[in-house]
Amino acid sequence: MSYSAEYVSAGARVGLRPFRPCDGPEFTARVRESRELHRPWLFPPATLEDYEPYAAQRAGSGFLVCELDTGDIAGFVNVNNVVRGAFQCGALGYGAFAHAAGRGLFGEGFDLLLAHAFAEDGLGLHRLEANIQPGNTASIGLVRGRGFRLEGFSPEFLHVDGAWRDHERWAVTRRAS
Structure with a gap:
C-alpha cells in the first residue's frame, strides 16, 4: 500500500507526516511499548484521552516518522515554541519508538524534519534548538x-x-546554499 500522498517529505524508508486523530491507538500503544526506552527523558501521551489534545496542539508543527512500506509509526518530532519575526526559531521535541530503535529509521526521519523545518516551502525557520538532559547520550549523539x-x-x-x-542547549542554523 502507498502512503505517499500523506507525507510532507519522504526518504528511502520513512516519510514525515502530520499527526492525525486516527493515529491515537497506534501512537499510544507504541508509547506504552517504549516506556523503558523513553524513561527518564520523555513522557509522551500513553492514553487516547491524553493523545487527542497532544496531537491537536501540534497541528502544523508536529510530525510522525512512518515506515513507507507499512505506514507504521516509528517515532515523532515536534517543532515547539516557534518564534517568528527576526528570530525564526523552534525548539525540538522528539522520540523514537522501541520497535524501530537501532534500525536508522528515526535518524532518517529526523533528517527529513530538519530539511522541512529549514525549507522556505516548509516551516521556513532559520534556527532549531534541542534542549537535552546531560545524561541522555543517545539524544546528544x-x-x-x-x-x-x-x-x-x-x-x-x-x-x-x-x-x-x-538541560544542555544544542542548536543548528539553516545552512546557506
Whole structure:
C-alpha cells in the first residue's frame, strides 16, 4: 500500500507526516511499548484521552516518522515554541519508538524534519534548538551527528518526571546554499 500522498517529505524508508486523530491507538500503544526506552527523558501521551489534545496542539508543527512500506509509526518530532519575526526559531521535541530503535529509521526521519523545518516551502525557520538532559547520550549523539553545536547549560530548565531538570542547549542554523 502507498502512503505517499500523506507525507510532507519522504526518504528511502520513512516519510514525515502530520499527526492525525486516527493515529491515537497506534501512537499510544507504541508509547506504552517504549516506556523503558523513553524513561527518564520523555513522557509522551500513553492514553487516547491524553493523545487527542497532544496531537491537536501540534497541528502544523508536529510530525510522525512512518515506515513507507507499512505506514507504521516509528517515532515523532515536534517543532515547539516557534518564534517568528527576526528570530525564526523552534525548539525540538522528539522520540523514537522501541520497535524501530537501532534500525536508522528515526535518524532518517529526523533528517527529513530538519530539511522541512529549514525549507522556505516548509516551516521556513532559520534556527532549531534541542534542549537535552546531560545524561541522555543517545539524544546528544543524534543532534551532534547532524551538526548541532552545544551552546550552553540551563540549570533547572524543564519540568520532567516531577522535577526541574538541567538541560544542555544544542542548536543548528539553516545552512546557506
